[in-house]
Structure formats: structure tokens, C-alpha cells
Amino acid sequence: MDEKELLKIQNIEMKLLIEAISLKYGYDYSDYTKSHLKRRLIRRMSLENYTSITQLTEKVLYDKDMFEQVFWDLSINVTEMFRFPKFFKDLREHVIPILKTYPTINIWHAGCSTGEEVLSTAILLEEEDLLNRTTIYATDINKKVLETAKEGIYSIDNIKKWTKNYQESGGVKSFSDYYTAKYDHVIFDSNLLENVTFLEHNLVTDQKFIDTNLIICRNVMIYFNVKLQRKVINLFEESLIPSGFLGIGSKESLNTSSTDSKFINVTTDTKIYKKHVGY
Amino acid sequence: MNKKAIVIGVSAGGIEALKIVLNKLRINMDYAIIIVIHINNKGRGLANIFGDINQFIVKEACDKENVSEGTIYFAPPNYHLSIEEDYTFSLSIEEKVNYSRPSVDVLFNSAAEVYMDDLVGIILTGANSDGEIGLKRVSELGGKCIVQDPKEAFFDTMPLAAIKSVENCKVIKLSEINKFINELGD
Structure with a gap:
């Protein structure tokens, strides 16, 4: 059979696998970007030495462990502390002064993965004397990454990069004040996570659960198609208080020029937006 | 009419090579040109360098942006770039794939499956073998494959790996690649 015919079949097999996961396990990936799904699933297929996606589908249906594996494959957990330091610098300069005017503050980290960015935000709030009146809701679709996030323990290999990021983000202390090094790990000060609530939340299916002053959701929506992106942005809009802030990844964008946009730009390169008032 | 694209993968020595390949391209091209280059450019960078050498729009590809003909796109540093079935970027x-992000293989594989016969894959100078699998996929699905003559390349690892994986690819010099692109569709 020629490659074009095989590709057609493979694309059908992909759809069937996505449908199978949804019917059996209740996770709906149909509005994730196709190229991403395909790359991850084909990778899993070859690692397992399967010759077709259909073989993977069969295994996923009958063996929960294989589903867990695929679920893990589809959740991208590449993150770091103070990733894209200018984002945190801009938070400090443009968002923190407004947050300071509220007696209590809610922040939602959507798709927080293993928690590095949550800790970064907590450090920033601590330095701005806001941590004790803030509750951070850190959510992810994946229970396992939330367990890591709760612990606040990371490999020491990252520290050099993270220290540099911290400094570039406008950090005012020595980064090592926030952690203790032990063998090949660093353990972050548990006070930083005291006001953090970790919750399982699926942006595809779950609803609003909080009124919030700031939502941070960076490099999560790149895995969603336009339809799902719109749905998630609506969820964020509902969850933000008037004049609340939304921070997304530097290569993502909200179409603020469209007439029905509920957001205005606060910064451009770091993609911080503010919810319109007057609706 | 079918949408068409040219994908280019290049690594070490890439800026100088691209300056020749993209020099003074015909402006009424009905191809989009999409490039993965493995260099750590800081901000603005690439679009500025190449905006000056022809009249194309030269920009960094954005998430979910439509792929338009007559435009040169670069993958943003530190992100993989793919093409979706509806001719948008993601x-x-x-x-990293092949120690690279962006990876040439990721772009080429996804573009091959969307554009099929209407794709040209081009591999230029580079010191690793990223692109080897992607170019093979371009060829399998009917696209044209071009590789820079390794004798001329600043680093020959990437062109040699590509030639090994795609036997019927066209192996030519940078100036000839430039000419080839300009004559596409004639």
C-alpha cells in the first residue's frame, strides 16, 4: 500500500483512539491540536513496538496502565522557575501594584504542571508582602504532577538556570534564601506553599470554581485548537473579577482587536491582559 | 488551487546560507516558506535580517496563525513548529527532538502530511542529523526534496544525513536552490 493510503488509515485510527479514550476514560482530546496528538501517540506506538495505532487503542481499552501511560504522554510537563523572566518582571511592575489595592487576593495557576511557576509567583508575592493575603489555586488535569508540585522538591541540576531567571525577573533577594539543598535535590521553603490549594481541574470539561484577580496559564492553550481555546478563554473571562488580569505564553495571543474581545493589552511581549470593565 | 509550501531546515552556518537561498525571491510566489533554524537568537533577530533581502513579509510564526503564501516564517526559538490539517501553525x-527545539523533523513531518505533493523540503548546512527523518517523510508523501551540496556546506553532517535517507533528492548549490525556488510554478 502506498504511503498516502497508509496516512489516511492512520488518521482514521487516531480518531478512533481519541474516541476510545473519551468513551472509556472520560478525557476528551478531540479539540487538542492534531499534530501534537499524533506526534505523542506515534511516539508511544513505536516505544511499545506496535505496528499500528489500532494496537495501541486495543491496549489502552483493556489495560488501564497503558491508558495512564498515554495520559502522561499527552500532558506536557516542560516548565521551569521564573520561565521567561520578563513575564515575572512585568507582573511585578504592572500587576502587583493593582493587586496591592485589594484586601484579599485569589490567583489561579491553570495547568500548573509540577509547580515551578506556582513557586515563582509565591516568591514574587512574598517579596511584595502579599503572600499572606493571597490564595493561589494551582490546577492541572494530571494528578501525578500535582503531587510533585505539593512537595516543592526539585533536582539540583536546574538551580543555576533558575537562579539566573530569578535575578533577571527582578528578584530582590538571594535565590538560595528560598531553598535548602540536600544531596542532589533542593527543597523549597514550605511557607511558600502554605496558601496554595492544589486541585485537579480539566480545562476541557470543568467549570468555573473561583472568582480570581489573576489567572496565569502559559503554554497550555497551544495544545488546543481554536474552538477549545475560545471556550477556555471564556472560562477565564467568567472567572476573573472586573479588571482582573490574565497572563498567557509569549507566543500565544488573544484577539483583542476583535470587537467582542473582553480583554485589553497590559503588556505586549509578555502577553499580560486585563479584563475590560463596563460590561 | 492547492496550497503550497517550501520548508527549510538549517543549523550551524545557517544565516549565511539562507541569505543566498532567500535572496531577491520573486514576489508573486504562491508558496509559503517556513524555516526551522537551530540558533539561539534573541528577540527580533531573524525577521529583521531577512526582511531586508526581499519584499516578502518575513515573520516569526504564531500559534494558530494561518499559513499564507508569499510569506517567510521562522519557527520561534525554543518552540517546535507544526502545520495542522487546516493550514494553520501550532x-x-x-x-527536544534530535537535541533541538525547534526541530526540523517535527516541522517536516507535519508539513509533509498536510501538503503532500505540494511541498518542497530543503536541507542546508548543519552539524547534526535533524531533518533526516523529516525529509524522508516529505519524499514518501510526494514532495520534492532538495539538499545543499555537502561539498559547499559550512557543515556537511546534516546534508549528508539527508542525502543518505532520500536517495532521489536533488543535491545542488545554494545559488541553484535560490534559482530553483524562483522558477517554481513556471
């Missing part, structure tokens, strides 16, 4: 920060 970005990803998943792990």
Missing part, C-alpha cells in the same frame, strides 16, 4: 514546548 507550537509546542515538549522535549
Whole structure:
């Protein structure tokens, strides 16, 4: 059979696998970007030495462990502390002064993965004397990454990069004040996570659960198609208080020029937006 | 009319090579040109360098942006760039492929499956073998494959790996690649 015919079949097999996961396990990936799904699933297929996606589908249906594996494959957990330091610098300069005017503050980290960015935000709030009146809701679709996030323990290999990021983000202390090094790990000060609530939340299916002053959701929506992106942005809009802030990844964008946009730009390169008032 | 694209993968020595390949391209091209280059450019960078050498729009590809003909796109540093079935870009920060992010293989594989016969894959100078699998996929699905003559390349690892994986690819010099692109569709 020629490659074009095989590709057609493979694309059908992909759809069937996505449908199978949804019917059996209740996770709906149909509005994730196709190229991403395909790359991850084909990778899993070859690692397992399967010759077709259909073989993977069969295994996923009958063996929960294989589903867990695929679920893990589809959740991208590449993150770091103070990733894209200018984002945190801009938070400090443009968002923190407004947050300071509220007696209590809610922040939602959507798709927080293993928690590095949550800790970064907590450090920033601590330095701005806001941590004790803030509750951070850190959510992810994946229970396992939330367990890591709760612990606040990371490999020491990252520290050099993270220290540099911290400094570039406008950090005012020595980064090592926030952690203790032990063998090949660093353990972050548990006070930083005291006001953090970790919750399982699926942006595809779950609803609003909080009124919030700031939502941070960076490099999560790149895995969603336009339809799902719109749905998630609506969820964020509902969850933000008037004049609340939304921070997304530097290569993502909200179409603020469209007439029905509920957001205005606060910064451009770091993609911080503010919810319109007057609706 | 079918949408068409040229994908280019290049690594070490890439800026100088691209300056020749993209020099003074015909402006009424009905191809989009999409480029993965493995260099750590800081901000603005690439679009500025190449905006000056022809009249194309030269920009960094954005997530979910439509791929338009007559435009030169660069993958943003630190993101994989893919093409979706509806001819839009998507970005990803998943792990590096061939020690690279962006990876040539990721772009070429996804573009091959969308454009099929209407794709040209081009591999230029580079010191690793990223692109080897992607160019093979371009060829399998009917696209044209071009590789810079390794004798001329600043680093020959990438062109040699590509030639090994695609036997019937066209192996030519940078100036001839430039000419080839200009004559596409004639």
C-alpha cells in the first residue's frame, strides 16, 4: 500500500483512539491540536513496538496502565522557575501594584504542571508582602504532577538556570534564601506553599470554581485548537473579577482587536491582559 | 488551487546560507516558506535580517496563525513548529527532538502530511542529523526534496544525513536552490 493510503488509515485510527479514550476514560482530546496528538501517540506506538495505532487503542481499552501511560504522554510537563523572566518582571511592575489595592487576593495557576511557576509567583508575592493575603489555586488535569508540585522538591541540576531567571525577573533577594539543598535535590521553603490549594481541574470539561484577580496559564492553550481555546478563554473571562488580569505564553495571543474581545493589552511581549470593565 | 509550501531546515552556518537561498525571491510566489533554524537568537533577530533581502513579509510564526503564501516564517526559538490539517501553525514546548527545539523533523513531518505533493523540503548546512527523518517523510508523501551540496556546506553532517535517507533528492548549490525556488510554478 502506498504511503498516502497508509496516512489516511492512520488518521482514521487516531480518531478512533481519541474516541476510545473519551468513551472509556472520560478525557476528551478531540479539540487538542492534531499534530501534537499524533506526534505523542506515534511516539508511544513505536516505544511499545506496535505496528499500528489500532494496537495501541486495543491496549489502552483493556489495560488501564497503558491508558495512564498515554495520559502522561499527552500532558506536557516542560516548565521551569521564573520561565521567561520578563513575564515575572512585568507582573511585578504592572500587576502587583493593582493587586496591592485589594484586601484579599485569589490567583489561579491553570495547568500548573509540577509547580515551578506556582513557586515563582509565591516568591514574587512574598517579596511584595502579599503572600499572606493571597490564595493561589494551582490546577492541572494530571494528578501525578500535582503531587510533585505539593512537595516543592526539585533536582539540583536546574538551580543555576533558575537562579539566573530569578535575578533577571527582578528578584530582590538571594535565590538560595528560598531553598535548602540536600544531596542532589533542593527543597523549597514550605511557607511558600502554605496558601496554595492544589486541585485537579480539566480545562476541557470543568467549570468555573473561583472568582480570581489573576489567572496565569502559559503554554497550555497551544495544545488546543481554536474552538477549545475560545471556550477556555471564556472560562477565564467568567472567572476573573472586573479588571482582573490574565497572563498567557509569549507566543500565544488573544484577539483583542476583535470587537467582542473582553480583554485589553497590559503588556505586549509578555502577553499580560486585563479584563475590560463596563460590561 | 492547492496550497503550497517550501520548508527549510538549517543549523550551524545557517544565516549565511539562507541569505543566498532567500535572496531577491520573486514576489508573486504562491508558496509559503517556513524555516526551522537551530540558533539561539534573541528577540527580533531573524525577521529583521531577512526582511531586508526581499519584499516578502518575513515573520516569526504564531500559534494558530494561518499559513499564507508569499510569506517567510521562522519557527520561534525554543518552540517546535507544526502545520495542522487546516493550514494553520501550532507550537509546542515538549522535549527536544534530535537535541533541538525547534526541530526540523517535527516541522517536516507535519508539513509533509498536510501538503503532500505540494511541498518542497530543503536541507542546508548543519552539524547534526535533524531533518533526516523529516525529509524522508516529505519524499514518501510526494514532495520534492532538495539538499545543499555537502561539498559547499559550512557543515556537511546534516546534508549528508539527508542525502543518505532520500536517495532521489536533488543535491545542488545554494545559488541553484535560490534559482530553483524562483522558477517554481513556471
